[in-house]
Amino acid sequence: MVIPLSWYLIVSAILFGIGLIGVLLRQNAVTILFSVEIMLNAANINLVAFSRYVTPSVISGQMFALFVMAIAASEVAVGLAIVLTIYRNVQSVDIDRINIFKW
Amino acid sequence: MLAYYLPLIVLVPILSFITLVIFGKRWGGKSAYVSIAAVLISLGLSIKALIDVLGGLSTKVLFTWASIGSFHITFGFLLDPLSAMMLVVVTLVSALVQIFSMGYMHGDKRYGWFYACLSMFTASMLLLVFAPNYVQMYMAWEGVGVFSYLLIGFWFEKRSASQAAKKAFMVTRVGDLGFAIALILLYVHAGTLDMGKLFAMHFAPALAATISILMFFGAVGKSAQFPLHVWLPDAMEGPTPVSALIHAATMVAAGVYLVARSYPLFEKGPASLEFVAVIGTITAFMAATIALTATDIKKVLAYSTISQLGYMMMGLGVGAFAAGAFHLFTHAFFKALLFLGAGSVIHAVHSQEIFEMGGLWKKMKITSITFIIGGLALAGVPPFAGFWSKDEILLGAYTSGHTVIFWIGILTALLTAFYTFRLIFVVFFGQPRADHHGHAHESPAVMSIPLLILGFFALTAGLLGSPFMHNAFQGFIAPGHEAEAINPLVMGLSVAVALIGITAAWLKYGTQLLPENIIGKNNPVYKLVANKYYMDELYQYVLITPTHVLARFVLKFDQIVVDGIVNGVAKATAAFGSGMKRLQTGYVQNYALFMLVGLIILIIWSFRFLGIH
Numbered sequence: 001m002v003i004p005l006s007w008y009l010i011v012s013a014i015l016f017g018i019g020l021i022g023v024l025l026r027q028n029a030v031t032i033l034f035s036v037e038i039m040l041n042a043a044n045i046n047l048v049a050f051s052r053y054v055t056p057s058v059i060s061g062q063m064f065a066l067f068v069m070a071i072a073a074s075e076v077a078v079g080l081a082i083v084l085t086i087y088r089n090v091q092s093v094d095i096d097r098i099n100i101f102k103w
Numbered sequence: 104m105l106a107y108y109l110p111l112i113v114l115v116p117i118l119s120f121i122t123l124v125i126f127g128k129r130w131g132g133k134s135a136y137v138s139i140a141a142v143l144i145s146l147g148l149s150i151k152a153l154i155d156v157l158g159g160l161s162t163k164v165l166f167t168w169a170s171i172g173s174f175h176i177t178f179g180f181l182l183d184p185l186s187a188m189m190l191v192v193v194t195l196v197s198a199l200v201q202i203f204s205m206g207y208m209h210g211d212k213r214y215g216w217f218y219a220c221l222s223m224f225t226a227s228m229l230l231l232v233f234a235p236n237y238v239q240m241y242m243a244w245e246g247v248g249v250f251s252y253l254l255i256g257f258w259f260e261k262r263s264a265s266q267a268a269k270k271a272f273m274v275t276r277v278g279d280l281g282f283a284i285a286l287i288l289l290y291v292h293a294g295t296l297d298m299g300k301l302f303a304m305h306f307a308p309a310l311a312a313t314i315s316i317l318m319f320f321g322a323v324g325k326s327a328q329f330p331l332h333v334w335l336p337d338a339m340e341g342p343t344p345v346s347a348l349i350h351a352a353t354m355v356a357a358g359v360y361l362v363a364r365s366y367p368l369f370e371k372g373p374a375s376l377e378f379v380a381v382i383g384t385i386t387a388f389m390a391a392t393i394a395l396t397a398t399d400i401k402k403v404l405a406y407s408t409i410s411q412l413g414y415m416m417m418g419l420g421v422g423a424f425a426a427g428a429f430h431l432f433t434h435a436f437f438k439a440l441l442f443l444g445a446g447s448v449i450h451a452v453h454s455q456e457i458f459e460m461g462g463l464w465k466k467m468k469i470t471s472i473t474f475i476i477g478g479l480a481l482a483g484v485p486p487f488a489g490f491w492s493k494d495e496i497l498l499g500a501y502t503s504g505h506t507v508i509f510w511i512g513i514l515t516a517l518l519t520a521f522y523t524f525r526l527i528f529v530v531f532f533g534q535p536r537a538d539h540h541g542h543a544h545e546s547p548a549v550m551s552i553p554l555l556i557l558g559f560f561a562l563t564a565g566l567l568g569s570p571f572m573h574n575a576f577q578g579f580i581a582p583g584h585e586a587e588a589i590n591p592l593v594m595g596l597s598v599a600v601a602l603i604g605i606t607a608a609w610l611k612y613g614t615q616l617l618p619e620n621i622i623g624k625n626n627p628v629y630k631l632v633a634n635k636y637y638m639d640e641l642y643q644y645v646l647i648t649p650t651h652v653l654a655r656f657v658l659k660f661d662q663i664v665v666d667g668i669v670n671g672v673a674k675a676t677a678a679f680g681s682g683m684k685r686l687q688t689g690y691v692q693n694y695a696l697f698m699l700v701g702l703i704i705l706i707i708w709s710f711r712f713l714g715i716h
Contacts, residue, residue, distance in 0.1 A: 023695050
């Protein structure tokens with residue numbers, strides 16, 4: 001049996017929702033970074049699925065997914081570096097306590 | 104032959120001005136030589152110009168200064184008898200005054216600047232005299248006004264001097280407004296401001312009279328005629344040589360010169376000449392009465408100047424054109440002499456109050472003799488300069504049928520003789536009234552020699568226009584106008600009132616024969632005159648106070664309404680900002696939520712309204 005495209009999209013949407021909720025609700029900066037990764041990967045699933053189902057002869061979506069992974073990796077590197085620096089300064093990665101730019 | 108040396112007459116003093124502005128401070132006391140050399144060169148060239156005119160030359164050197172479409176502003180040097188006469192008077196008086204100033208201004212800290220101003224004033228005045236069109240005339244007119252302002256306020260540390268300078272500038276500006284309107288009207292109706300072309304045109308009498316009267320307003324301001332005379336007495340705050348040059352001999356004569364120069368225009372609207380005559384008569388009489396009560400030596404001379412300028416206007420107004428110009432010519436010499444003499448006295452006694460002086464005759468022989476010559480010329484005693492010219496004016500008034508003006512003129516001549524000799528008897532004769540004048544001594548040669556030269560002219564200049572020389576002056580200035588035959592009645596009256604005036608002054612101030620106060624200090628007439636007819640107070644209450652009230656109202660309007668609107672906008676922006684700043688919670692997740700909301704809105708919006716599927 002062939003798995004329909006919509007299933008992939010549903011999985012992708014669920015993953016995106018989980019990631020979004022994580023970004024919006026979790027206090028731990030590292031967890032938020034993980035959640036962002038989940039959202040990016042949800043997008044990747046979308047890209048690959050659409051590529052496979054809509055234009056099977058070319059692999060453009062797969063290439064995009066690879067790019068997203070590479071960028072996500074560097075983003076995590078930068079993000080973790082920032083989190084580490086913040087931790088050194090305030091001994092915490094709780095983002096509610098990092099609010100010095102507030103009015 | 105074209106007289107291409109004419110521009111040099113103006114350019115040399117301008118060069119002196121530029122030099123002194125740059126180097127005046129460094130050169131200090133040597134600045135005077137630059138300026139005096141420049142004015143002497145101008146004087147030499149002016150005399151050459153006069154000789155050329157006497158030889159029949161009458162020319163115009165023209166340069167195009169600016170062309171705007173069909174409107175050409177030319178810049179020129181008009182040489183005719185009237186301008187040649189003025190050139191020599193201006194440069195001669197200026198040269199003598201500048202030499203005199205070497206003594207009077209000795210040691211002043213802004214010596215270089217003083218001479219720079221005198222140079223540029225002379226240049227402006229010469230440019231005015233030369234003007235063949237009204238644009239140049241107006242420009243030079245304002246130029247002399249500016250340098251007059253700078254020189255009145257030369258000792259600007261003194262508040263009264265800076266106030267007087269401002270007053271002079273603003274009061275003359277009132278008159279200049281009329282002049283400017285006259286020029287606009289002329290250009291609108293005639294399409295040119297060239298005097299030669301304008302005078303050859305035909306104007307409706309009413310229009311010509313309107314333009315002439317407006318133009319006369321300029322002269323009223325500049326020549327301190329009633330009712331804009333109030334600035335001239337205050338202008339005496341300037342250094343005395345400045346008063347001699349600017350506020351007696353030259354600049355104040357510019358108004359008379361303007362009327363004389365524009366005479367063909369005034370003749371096209373005869374009503375304007377009547378107006379000139381009436382204003383001149385009122386001025387002459389009123390200023391003479393004020394001079395009776397003034398006790399400051401320079402103020403007496405200032406009111407006398409106003410009065411004599413009134414005579415000149417009277418002369419021009421009653422049609423005695425040459426007589427008016429002649430009085431301008433003689434007055435320049437004897438009034439410059441009187442002012443320089445007063446300067447010499449002030450230099451010696453360090454006071455201007457005549458009732459603190461006295462007995463200076465014994466200590467200052469040259470000053471006294473020359474001052475008395477000037478006084479006799481002013482009082483109109485034959486054969487001194489003022490007699491011939493004043494007599495011509497009175498004769499003009501008499502023969503043209505202006506009986507009232509004539510009698511007021513005679514009465515004014517009486518007053519003139521009286522106040523002049525009141526001054527002389529009080530200052531030079533009797534006993535010194537204040538002991539600190541014991542050290543008074545004759546002024547140095549740089550001051551006394553100009554007095555002697557001017558004294559010579561005050562004695563002889565009148566003869567040029569006297570019947571002894573067949574009224575040579577009048578024939579020169581106004582060829583074709585027959586000089587009036589001598590009228591024994593007019594001449595006799597004029598001599599008689601001069602002598603009566605002098606005798607009365609002698610009885611009152613030279614002897615103890617008359618009581619101390621003929622009319623009491625509280626007499627209403629005395630109070631009216633001594634307070635200068637309350638003209639300053641009138642202006643204070645009618646013009647200045649309402650202007651201040653208006654200014655305060657406008658200030659409040661500006662502060663409350665205009666500033667209110669501007670500040671209101673700023674405050675509203677600030678309030679909006681402080682409301683919006685609450686969005687900046689500092690919680691990263693709030694920002695993420697806003698982004699999400701924004702994204703959702705964008706998506707919905709693009710689906711609903713942009714039709715993306």
